[in-house]
Amino acid sequence: MAARKRWERLNPSPETVERILAALEWQIQDPNWCEERYIPHASTYLNQARWEDEAPRPRPDSRGHYPPCRTMTECNRKLEAEIDARKASVS
Numbered sequence: 001m002a003a004r005k006r007w008e009r010l011n012p013s014p015e016t017v018e019r020i021l022a023a024l025e026w027q028i029q030d031p032n033w034c035e036e037r038y039i040p041h042a043s044t045y046l047n048q049a050r051w052e053d054e055a056p057r058p059r060p061d062s063r064g065h066y067p068p069c070r071t072m073t074e075c076n077r078k079l080e081a082e083i084d085a086r087k088a089s090v091s
Contacts, residue, residue: 002041002042003042003046006042019051019052027050027053030056
């Protein structure tokens with residue numbers, strides 16, 4: 001009920017609704033949101049304008065690849081490319 005009242009008071013423009021939906025796309029993938037205790041209540045989300053939060057930057061994987069490798073095959077290809085680039089720069 002509190003969230004509905006806050007939404008009505010907010011009366012978001014179509015652009016704000018789009019920003020909220022875009023933010024929710026990355027926020028629901030945040031590891032913290034996988035734990036229920038870290039998911040903000042809807043009224044808190046609206047009151048704190050959490051859609052304006054900055055998206056976290058992806059971290060390099062354990063081999064220093066950015067963006068992180070999704071598979072070992074991808075990681076091996078990146079390593080081979082790095083080795084080839086180093087060889088070419090030495091020659």
